[in-house]
Amino acid sequence: MSDNVTLSLASMRELSESILMSNGFNQDHAQAITDVIYACQQDDCHSHGLYRLLMCVQSIQSGRVDGQASPEVVDVAPSVVKANANSGISLLAFNAALPMLIEKTKQNGIAALAINNCYHFSALWPEVERLSEAGLAAIAMVPSHAWVAPAGGSRGTLGTNPFAFSWPRQGKHPFTFDFATSEFARGEIELYRRAGKALPEGVAIDAAGHPTTDAEAAMQGAMLTFGGYKGSALSIMIELLAGPLIDDLTSKESMAFAQGKPEAPFHGEILIAFNPDLLSGGHTERNDERAERLFADIVDQGARLPSQRRYIAREQNIQQDAVSIPRALYEDILALRKA
Template identity: 40%
Template sequence: MSDTVHMSLDEVRALSTEVLIANGMSEANAMVIADVVTQAEADGTHSHGLFRVPGYVTSMRSGRMDGKAVPEVTEKSPGLVAVDSKNGFSPPAIMAGKPLAIEKAKSQGIAALGLRNNGNLNALWWEAEHFGDAGLICLTMSTSQSFVAPWGGNKALFGTDPIAFACPRAGKPPMVFDYATSASARGEIQVAAREGHSIPKGWALDKDGNDTTDPAAALEGVQLPFGGHKGNAIMIMVELLSAGLTGGNFCFEAQEQVDAFGGHDAGPSNAGQIFILIDPKGFHETFLDRVEGLFGKILAQEGTRIPGDRRYANRARSATDGIECQAALHQQILDMRDG
């Protein structure tokens, strides 16, 4: 029996939609989340694709997250849009606030979109790319549960606190990068544990505060910031902008809510997120040309690439070749759909 199941992207989308609706998510929200899952698989970001579906399901089954939540969008000021996600998942809330945020950024040159009471299980590049496609520069960041010790500490306080950035391009998809400000995304450690391989030293400490390359021990212990004290400072910035500014939860507050709920599922926390959006035409009309000038200089050196290019290559290939899903995960999702 094969260890993997071959799937077309249409099959990924259909299965994702079906299992989410079967477990209580509204059709409208399920279509958005299924797009997130499908795009992650298409781009080779498997740690945020089908791998995340059980997390969506278990958090709805436990009652901790509301799959039927209808986000509430509020115009807070000429340059600010706030979305209360109503304890729902982030992507539908972002899609709800997106039109007004884009309108404000293009009419004024700059705007911000803030989320609270949202649960984020997806890679942030999916969100940032939407705004890059609209011709805007986008900087977004999010909080989560507490998984990461502050620099010099050994107890979880921060989340993986991811950041994503999108920059529009002329006649091409936007340049988008997305990374955790911890030494690795938590999903990378979870995938390593599932597949039975080690993780690099410096990613995490075990529960006794010792360096570990064992992903299972890392999941029981704490993750570490990337770049030592510099990464630690960036994580503080993410917390302040994503949660302090928006009214969302700091990671330690989100963790307290999960603990108070009395059960730990594989779903997201009740967090906060910020999008800072800039229309580059506000400064001058040659921005896109200057972008290509810089990228040309980068690519003139052998061995370089532009961030996101590998994802776009994966996307083009998977559109015809499909993807491979771990057989055990595929069966787990089928059982969740049918059970």
């Protein structure tokens, strides 16, 4: 028997939606969550694909995630939108607020969306790419739980604090990156733990503050930021912009709020979108060409643009109409389904 299970793209979507709805998420939530899980798994982003169903179900079983919540979108100012997720998953609130964010950005050149009171588990690149599809550049930031030690520290104070950016390109996939400010994403460490693999050096410390390559010890200790103090400073910036700036929780506050329950972090999210046409004075075409020359010079050196491997994986998986996941994960997911 193979160690992997192959699923068609349609069966992957059906599996995700059925698991979520059988565990208490309504159809709107199940579709919004599945859209992102599907996009990630299709692009071979395994740490944020079907694996994340485990966290979604754990989170709603905690009794605090509201799988029936309806988000409230508020037009705060000409360039500000706020969305209250009302203790639901962030993705439904994002979907509800997205049209207003796009409209305000196109009208004013720049606009921000603050999502509050949300549980968040997902990659950020699907969200900023949605904005690039509308011809806008965008960034997104969230805190998480205090799993990460600051540079020179010995215990978790910061979150993995991902940052995503997307730049629209005519007739091409957008230039997009999405990375945690920790050396590893939390989901990657969990996958290493499930596989019984040793972590690379410099990724984590144990509960005593000593370097470790043991994934289980890392889960009990803390992760490290990338680039030492540089990644640490960026992580602190994200704590501030996606926390106090928008009247929401820091990673340490989010972890305290969880009270040890195995649920997705509860906090806020900030997205900032830019209209290249207004900000360039109407010279979008000319400046698109300048951006493309920059990308071409990078690729000409043999370097790789962020997301290139992801786009290649997407095309291959669409052509094959299939994705592959470990059999053990597939069986764990099936075990989540309730009659």
